[in-house]
Amino acid sequence: MASLKKREFLAGARDTVPLIVGALPFGIIFGTLAVKNGLSLGQTMALSLVVFAGSAQFIALGLFAAGAAPGVVLLTTFVVNLRHLLYSATLAPGVRGLPGPLKALMAFLLTDETFAVAAPRYGDGGDPDTRHYYYLGSALAMYGNWQAASLAGALFGNLIPGAAQWGLDFAMPVTFIGMLVPYLRNPSMLTAAVAAGAAALAAQGLPHKLGLVAAAAVGVAAGFAVKLFCAYRRGVREGGAP
């Protein structure tokens, strides 16, 4: 049993490696920009260590530099991270009954990447006894990478000015495409993806990741509507009451 848990932990970390390749440049750029914007090394690392939310950290840099009021920074953090509410709601049925500290740790380490990697384990097929080890393997790999990249950027960022132009960040969407395909196995899932993609394009003008939240909501609603419609048509065809 112990070895199975260890294997799941390592599998979670391994499956997150491509996303780490995509996130590394962001972390390095974050550290570089933070120091360039006048934050101390301690403040830069405090952001990465205790907030641990890339987009919110980037936006906070701009707000700090502009001398924004603390209330504005906090409100923006709330809006930018609102999408995590959607992730934790999706995972919530799967963490029922876990010890409080474990749930708190899992919540603290929740990111886009770990949600995407671990969500299939929290669907129908996942093993309730071992999937949290998979989750933690993914989450701690992400956490370690983010700290190392932020630190490297803060210390040596100005030494490698071209790193942002290598295109390594394209590894993130490519990996997500690979993770998306297995979901597209029926009309309702396909509809959810297409509707979310179209809405994401339409909502690109919205600030602070609100476009992502709106597009996800549109996709979920569209997919669920198609699922209901398919169930209704099946009911009619079988002659029963819908």
Add this chain to the structure above:
Amino acid sequence: MKTYLVIGGMALITFLIRYTMFAVADRFSFPRWFEEALRFVPPAVLTAIIVPSVLPAGGETLPVPQLAGALAALLVGIRTRSLLPVILTGMTVFWLVRWFW
């Protein structure tokens, strides 16, 4: 000092957003239809992240290398259902097209 306080506030807000649903999970469950709907979150979120990173806002010209890489990744994904070939093909096509374009 003030900056550290604001960072602490950011950490608290971020944690509460991530933790609230986990905290109430034991005492409260969503209606069945809502849990059914949440099954669509992963594909919807993945697509909502992919599309803007392939087609960034305000682009004057079509990002051909990104589109080529994404299309190659999608085709390999449908064909193999295996992640590593998807990533390798997607990145290779992206870099090749960017090199020659």
